[in-house]
Structures are given as structure tokens and as C-alpha cells.
Amino acid sequence: MGAGKLQVALYWGSACGGCDVAVLDTNEFILDVAAAADIRFWPIAVDGKYRDLEAMADGELDLTLFNGAVRNSENEHVAKLLRRKSKLLVAFGSCSHLGGIPGLANLTSRDAILATVYHGNASLEPGSSGLPQTVTPVNGAELELPTLYHRVYRLADIVAVDYFVPGCPPAPAQVQSVLTAVVKGELPARGSVVGAGERTVCDECKRTKSTKAIKRFFRPWEIIQDPERCLLEQGILCLGSATRSGCGVRCPGSNQGCRGCYGPAPGVTDQGAKFLSAVSSTIDSKDPREIETILGGLPDFISFAYRFGLPASRLQRRHGG
Numbered sequence: 382m383g384a385g386k387l388q389v390a391l392y393w394g395s396a397c398g399g400c401d402v403a404v405l406d407t408n409e410f411i412l413d414v415a416a417a418a419d420i421r422f423w424p425i426a427v428d429g430k431y432r433d434l435e436a437m438a439d440g441e442l443d444l445t446l447f448n449g450a451v452r453n454s455e456n457e458h459v460a461k462l463l464r465r466k467s468k469l470l471v472a473f474g475s476c477s478h479l480g481g482i483p484g485l486a487n488l489t490s491r492d493a494i495l496a497t498v499y500h501g502n503a504s505l506e507p508g509s510s511g512l513p514q515t516v517t518p519v520n521g522a523e524l525e526l527p528t529l530y531h532r533v534y535r536l537a538d539i540v541a542v543d544y545f546v547p548g549c550p551p552a553p554a555q556v557q558s559v560l561t562a563v564v565k566g567e568l569p570a571r572g573s574v575v576g577a578g579e580r581t582v583c584d585e586c587k588r589t590k591s592t593k594a595i596k597r598f599f600r601p602w603e604i605i606q607d608p609e610r611c612l613l614e615q616g617i618l619c620l621g622s623a624t625r626s627g628c629g630v631r632c633p634g635s636n637q638g639c640r641g642c643y644g645p646a647p648g649v650t651d652q653g654a655k656f657l658s659a660v661s662s663t664i665d666s667k668d669p670r671e672i673e674t675i676l677g678g679l680p681d682f683i684s685f686a687y688r689f690g691l692p693a694s695r696l697q698r699r700h701g702g
């Protein structure tokens with residue numbers, strides 16, 4: 382990245398803050414980052430303003446780690462601004478990479494969400510029926526709120542992205558390896574997923590796989606599981622066959638099904654559809670009624686299969702805004 386200190390920004394769009402915390406979780410490595418980089422903009426840690434960003438020359442930042450999905454006009458504005466100001470823009474974490482948990486909002490409409498939140502819940506102001514306005518006059522001035530979009534977008538739906546770092550959030554070791562690769566100029570081809578593997582979680586899972594014959598699906602707490610055997614073969618949903626490796630099989634290794642946070646495995650176009658195919662092949666019946674009963678035991682399948690990647694799936698509404 383040339384001589385001198387790296388010029389770095391970190392930003393969150395529609396996100397929970399976990400990705401920023403993952404960067405802080407690198408512990409003393411963060412001091413190495415501070416030694417190698419000037420952190421020019423990082424709302425969670427540094428009191429920068431948007432006008433500071435606007436005042437930078439185009440391309441002045443060497444690297445921006447952008448976490449969070451694009452959910453509103455502010456997210457989009459800052460994503461475009463950071464794209465202009467950054468030589469490398471990295472979609473950091475599941476929400477930025479694939480839409481993430483906020484992307485599950487795409488199962489419904491903006492209006493239904495607003496109606497539930499502002500009209501369907503108990504209120505501290507009984508009888509209040511107001512919705513947030515983008516412009517509100519207060520004491521002769523105007524207060525502005527961003528416009529909430531009809532759907533949630535991945536960062537790459539809005540601007541060109543140079544690299545993708547998966548994970549919800551990315552593990553500290555992964556953050557460290559990505560930042561080290563940037564400092565040393567050892568990044569792969571642009572457009573690559575970095576800090577992850579090239580296989581599936583199943584390929585790295587130590588649990589034994591044998592016969593797939595399921596008569597019933599279970600929530601993890603409904604059965605005493607065999608700690609050695611494939612979870613899916615015990616009827617516990619596990620997205621390992623559809624998910625990119627690199628996390629160290631953290632969830633199946635901790636007796637939980639993989640939830641898919643590293644996104645689709647290499648060669649998989651639609652993670653949820655691939656998982657549906659894996660689940661279908663495990664069902665031990667050819668009787669349509671029995672199959673229907675077995676499938677009836679699947680808890681909120683679509684939210685499980687697309688937990689981190691609905692905006693990246695083929696199930697999206699076409700309209701935007």
C-alpha cells in the first residue's frame with residue numbers, strides 16, 4: 382500500500398455493533414494496527430463527523446472496513462462517500478457481505494414493519510399514531526431522519542466492493558489476518574472472499590456422517606444429542622453443507638447447528654436452496670402425507686436457511702427504494 386502509515390476508516394451501516402467489537406477484540410493487536418495505520422474515521426471509537434469525510438480527497442483512504450447492511454438513505458449516502466474516498470472498500474461481516482440478520486426484514490414490507498413497531502405495540506403515549514418523519518420542524522429548525530428503504534441491501538448492491546470478509550461477526554483471528562494481508566500487500570484478486578476457507582463447513586467437521594434417514598426434526602433442546610454424530614442426521618438443522626468453511630467449525634464443534642454466517646460455500650449460488658436440497662435428501666419417507674408431517678416439524682425454515690443471506694438470495698422483490 383506504499384510508504385507511510387495506512388489511512389483507514391471503519392464504518393457501520395445497518396448493524397448491531399458486533400463487527401466493530403470484533404475489531405476491538407483483537408486485543409493488543411489493535412495497538413499494532415494503531416502503529417501501522419492512522420484511523421481517520423471510526424464512529425464507535427473516534428469522534429469524526431461526516432464533514433471530515435467529505436473534506437478528504439477522493440482515494441485518500443487506503444482501506445475502509447464497512448460493516449452492516451444498507452437499510453436507509455444515510456447508509457447509502459455514506460457507502461457512496463466511503464467508496465469515493467477509499468482505495469480498498471471491504472464488506473466486513475455478514476450484514477455487509479450478504480445482508481445479514483437485518484436482511485430478514487425483506488420477508489415483509491417496510492409498511493408492515495412500521496405498522497407493527499409504531500401501531501401494534503404498547504406505547505408510552507397511548508393514542509399516539511405518528512410515524513417517524515424524514516423532516517420535522519422543531520423550534521424554527523428542521524430535524525432530519527434518514528428515509529427507511531423498502532428493502533435491505535448488501536453493500537455490493539449499492540457500490541463496487543473490493544473484498545468480502547464473512548462472519549457474524551468475523552473472528553478476531555480473521556480480522557487480524559485480513560489487516561496483516563493489507564499491511565503486507567498480500568491480498569488475493571479483487572472481488573475475493575478473504576479470511577475464510579475454500580470448502581464447506583461439513584468438509585472440516587469432525588462429526589461422523591453415515592446414514593441419512595430422518596423421521597422427525599428436532600430443536601436442539603428437544604433431544605439429548607450424540608456428540609460424535611452429524612447433527613443433521615440426528616434431525617437437528619445444520620447448514621454446514623451449504624456454508625463456506627474457515628470458522629473452525631465453531632458451532633457444530635459446540636453442539637449447535639451451523640447457522641450459515643460465512644455465506645454460501647464456493648460454487649453455491651443460493652445458500653438456502655442448497656440447504657433445502659440437503660434437508661430434503663435426509664427425509665426418510667416417500668409418502669407425501671408423511672413427508673408433509675415431517676416438514677411440519679421444521680421451525681421457521683426460511684429464516685433459518687437464509688438467516689444471514691436473504692438479500693443475497695433469489696427470493697428478493699425486484700423493486701427498490
Ligand code: SF4
Pocket residue numbers: 582583584586587588590610611612613614619620621622633638639
Ligand atoms: S451437517 Fe453439520 S454436523 Fe453434520 S457434518 Fe455438516 S457441519 Fe457437521
Ligand code: SF4
Pocket residue numbers: 549582624625628629630631632633638639640641642643644
Ligand atoms: S459453524 Fe456456521 S454459523 Fe457457526 S461460525 Fe461457522 S459458519 Fe458461522
